[in-house]
Amino acid sequence: MTTAEKYEVVIGLEVHVELSTATKIFCGCKNKFGGEPNTNICPVCLGLPGSLPVVNREVVRRAVKTGLALGCKIAARTKFDRKNYYYPDLPKAYQISQFDMPIAEHGKITIVGKDGSRKEIGITRAHMEEDAGKLVHLTKTGQIADAEESLVDYNRGGVPLIEIVSEPDMRSSEEAYNYLITLKSILKYIDVSDCNMEEGSLRCDANVSVRPWGQKEFGTKVEIKNMNSFNNVRKALDYEIERQVKIAEAGEKIIQETRLWDGGKAKTFSMRGKEGSHDYRYFPEPDLPPFEIEQPFMDEIKKEIPELPVQKMDRFTEKYGLPLYDAGVLTQSIETADFFEEAAAKCNEPKLVSNWMMTELLGRMNEAGTESISKTNITADSLSKMIQLIQKGTISGKIAKTVFDVMFKEGGDPEKIVAEKGLVQISDTGAIEAAVDKIIAANPKAVEDIRGGKPQGMGFLVGQIMKETKGKANPQMVNEILKKKLG
Amino acid sequence: MELHYDTIENLHKRLIKKEIKPSDILDSVFKRIEAIDPKVHSYLKLTKERAYEMAKAAEERIIKNDNVTELTGIPLGIKDNMVLKGVETTCAAKMLEGYKPPYTATVLTKLEKAGAVFTGKLNMDEYAFGSSTENSAFGPTKNPWDLQRVPGGSSGGSAACVAAGLCIGSLGSDTGGSIKQPASLCGVTGMKPTYGRVSRFGLIAFGSSLDQIGPITRTAADNAIILKHIAGRDENDATSADIAVPDYSALLKDSVKGKVIGLPKEYFIEGLDPEVKQKIMDAVAVFEKLGAKIEQISLPNTEYAIDVYYVVAPAEVSSNLARFDGVRYGLRDKGAENMIDMYKKSRQKGFGRETKRRIMLGTYVLSSGYYDAYYKKAQKVRTLIKNDFDKAFEKVDIMLTPTSPTTAFKIGEKAADPLTMYLSDIFTIAPNLAGLPGMSVPAGNDSKGLPVGLQILGKWFKEQDIYDAAYTFQKNTDWHTKMPSIY
Structure with missing residues (x-):
């Protein structure tokens, strides 16, 4: 047993998701990323004296939808609270959040490991809150401490957030990574957020501790912040687990604290001790009366929740006979899944559609950095037509790759591409026989060897025939005719 | 033309008969302000130029008979905690200078639409914290009945200016008695409506669950x-x-016949000035004579x-x-060395003593470990107080009590002792905690010639009951017509 294996890792994640509503959570300002600083602001999101918040109904709707999709119990009655603390990006010096009556609680989601193993991760709660503004430090060195002046952009202030808190149910960085992938996938399925981590619309903090196997109490937890990608979350957790195990092994005490991940240095650094932890003085927001989530409202939202990724994955493996891995990849986004199903239905070749999507389409999208299939030139219609051309024998699999290349780069109908580029497969027996005869005549040595009981030369001859026909000969027919001629 | 002591009702009649113009009323009011306000100091800022523009617009409306309301052309003063675009709004705090x-x-948008004319912004206790207007960072307001005495507070400017003929009516705001108590001390008619009756948007918040804007006038009819x-x-x-607003003034009834009036025994206690008590009992006798039924009741949690x-x-x-x-x-503060220092020094310099006292009190009761013992418990007792009223109002239509235990006290008399000062609101605080509407109407003068205020409390959203009682009382008494002899 290695040192690391002596310890059990315990991870819980807090994920903040910006909802992609048209307007902010408590005012009518546009909810828009970027733009000129301080352009999407008003007295309410600036917290000017006398201003009052009003709840954006769409935020509540999306929060309920999120809660339902995460298997949560939706509160019949919920309220907002004030979380009080001073920071220049927080214009009221309190954040309107939810404290003891969150809109959703007690949920769970299933994560699926590479080996197909399943695990349920508990969702403690999901609550609504407002985002803060952004500080810009004017500094020559890039260090906040050296900044001569700091500016605040309140465009992000009041952007609606949902904070999703997991139970400490994850036992490895891999599970944490998996949880995030699954969570993001669910949130995108239900269309509440664009979940763009680079743009900050999905942010993740992790709580991690280690304890010797068998110990019931949790170890001292450390909070890690500032991880701006899922990969960084995994790296930061791995680093932190190693750090904590080392401390534990040395018989020293792990300090409860918040640490910042520095991606460049690939290390976590202590930010502030938690012993002087903030007293946020939560109390019910008097400007927003508690409200009920009524059943008809909830029923209406329930109907909008589509089949979720894990269910869809299971259906894909069962209905289409896809390997679990492929089904997992194809169901990560609803768009990819829909594309697959549409193409599969059109050509009735789900396996081929899956193969072409997995190896060619998604691969090329990755290379090109394309986020969604809709941004490529490939449509479910064109892909299925191309597959039908293979099935009919009009083109070979090999030629299909050339056709696919053209489709990906320029778009267009595969039949037309095949016709225009003269890529139609030669299935005319006479033409193939002529080519076979020519190659047999030109390669007496190889022919001799094969007839003498050394079939290894077959491949060479087939290759020569394909070359002779510029790759257009139907490979199956070439094989058959060649075998017959060599008798 | 002396118009500054006329009523809204009467001025409206004369305006639509074209006997007078809005600018005539303004001339009279501003002439009075120039002569008297240096002594009273009810205004923090005059908006003279704007007022004459508004009067001109009102005049055009009257000439064209275009959407004329009873407030078209009527000069009103505004407490300086309501924001008016482009006009300095300070809450009588150095912080907001x-x-x-x-x-x-x-509220101001609504008044503008009705055609009212704003004379200026009125003095108050800083952030509305106080019962004497002595806490104004810009100097106290004096009681027009005796310039050595306070006008009450926090809407001291709003009450004093109506009493001294420095406007025709005004807006105040009431959290623990800030309309009713100064109305009482200045001998004018002030209404604190039901919590939720009037929008707080643009009212610089004090106690968000208590604050309410209301009118101060010389008669109940004007108030309505x-x-x-x-x-x-x-x-x-x-x-x-979201409750329909009755046409209070059109519905006014000159009768209390058959009405059941409650006298809560907890409001006639030791510490109540005997002269005040006598005037209240005299007023009760008037109601009884007019056919109301008087009941002794109890509000045990007072x-x-x-x-x-x-x-x-x-x-x-x-x-x-x-x-x-x-x-x-x-x-x-420009001398701050860092962010925390900036917060500290700015707040140290910008806030007065009472403001700091209340911030410290509030921070303490919300602190972790004290929240349950103070804030939560207080909210529970608040419910008990509300339940008292709920129960009592099953048997009575309105209640009569003194507004304040004493008449106007001397400037400086209570300033050093916050607890004595707080007792000045002892009769207005309980109904405010319950969110009830309440009014103070003049009920005579004590032996020093200082006005006594009668508090009329009604059921939630039953301001009409209060107005009817006050209107009837004023039809049968002339206390409200007495004005201080200040020249």
Whole structure:
């Protein structure tokens, strides 16, 4: 047993998701990323004296939808609270959040490991809150401490957030990574957020501790912040687990604290001790009366929740006979899944559609950095037509790759591409026989060897025939005719 | 033409008969202000130029008979905690000196639409914290009945200017008695409507769960006119009630026959000035003579009201005033060395003693470990106090009590002793905690010639009952017509 294996890792994640509503959570300002600083602001999101918040109904709707999709119990009655603390990006010096009556609680989601193993991760709660503004430090060195002046952009202030808190149910960085992938996938399925981590619309903090196997109490937890990608979350957790195990092994005490991940240095650094932890003085927001989530409202939202990724994955493996891995990849986004199903239905070749999507389409999208299939030139219609051309024998699999290349780069109908580029497969027996005869005549040595009981030369001859026909000969027919001629 | 002591009712009649013009009323009011206000100091800022523009617009409306209301052309003063776009709004706090809000409070927008004319912004206790207007950072307002005495507070400027003929009516705001108590001390008619009756949007918050804007006038009929124009649901204030607004002034009834009037015994206690008590009993006798039925009732939890109030209100204060941090507007200390220092020094310099006292109180009661013992408990007792009223109002239509235990006290008399000062609101705080509407009407003068106020309490959203009682009382007495002899 290695040192690391002596310890059990315990991870819980807090994920903040910006909802992609048209307007902010408590005012009518546009909810828009970027733009000129301080352009999407008003007295309410600036917290000017006398201003009052009003709840954006769409935020509540999306929060309920999120809660339902995460298997949560939706509160019949919920309220907002004030979380009080001073920071220049927080214009009221309190954040309107939810404290003891969150809109959703007690949920769970299933994560699926590479080996197909399943695990349920508990969702403690999901609550609504407002985002803060952004500080810009004017500094020559890039260090906040050296900044001569700091500016605040309140465009992000009041952007609606949902904070999703997991139970400490994850036992490895891999599970944490998996949880995030699954969570993001669910949130995108239900269309509440664009979940763009680079743009900050999905942010993740992790709580991690280690304890010797068998110990019931949790170890001292450390909070890690500032991880701006899922990969960084995994790296930061791995680093932190190693750090904590080392401390534990040395018989020293792990300090409860918040640490910042520095991606460049690939290390976590202590930010502030938690012993002087903030007293946020939560109390019910008097400007927003508690409200009920009524059943008809909830029923209406329930109907909008589509089949979720894990269910869809299971259906894909069962209905289409896809390997679990492929089904997992194809169901990560609803768009990819829909594309697959549409193409599969059109050509009735789900396996081929899956193969072409997995190896060619998604691969090329990755290379090109394309986020969604809709941004490529490939449509479910064109892909299925191309597959039908293979099935009919009009083109070979090999030629299909050339056709696919053209489709990906320029778009267009595969039949037309095949016709225009003269890529139609030669299935005319006479033409193939002529080519076979020519190659047999030109390669007496190889022919001799094969007839003498050394079939290894077959491949060479087939290759020569394909070359002779510029790759257009139907490979199956070439094989058959060649075998017959060599008798 | 002396018009400054006339009523809204009468001025309206003369305006539509074209006997007078809005500018005539303004001339009279501003002439009076120039002569008297240097002694009274009810205004912090005059908006003379704007007022004459508004009067001109009102005149055109009257000439064209275009959407003329009872308030068209009527000069009103505004307490300086309601924001008016482009006009300095300070809350009588050094912190906000020079602050020009970029938007207008809903009540003021409504009054502007009705054609009212704003004379200026009125003095008050800093952030409305006080019962004497001595806490104004810009100097106290004097009681027009005796310039050595306080006008009450926090809406001291709003009450004094009506009493001294420095406007025809005014807006005040009431959290623990800030309309009713100064109305009482200045011998005018002040209404604190039901919590939720009038929009708070644009009212700089003190205690968000208690604050309510209301009119101060010389008669109940005038008061009813203003309230009907400012009341009603506002989409910008989630706590404003979606309950239809009656035409209070048109519905006024000169009768209390058969009405059941409750006299809560807890409001006739030791510490109540015997002369005040006598005037209240005289008033009760008037009602009885007019056919009302008088019932002795009890509100047993009254004794806890002040304690509860001084937990709940400061808690909200500590959070509401956190935004005054020197970052975006208002006073910022230039000598600060860093961010925390900037917060500290700006707040130290920008806030007065009483403001700091309430922020500290509120911060304390919301602190972790004290929240349950203070804030939560206070909210529970608040419910008990509300239940007292609920029960009592099953048997009575309205209640009569003194508004304040004494008549106007001397400037400086209570300033050093906050607890004695707090007792000045002992009769107004309990109904305010319950969110009830209440009014103070003049009920005579004591042996020093100082006015005594009668508090009339009604059921939730039954301002009409209060107006009817006050109107009937004023039809049968002439206390409200007595004005101080100040020249």
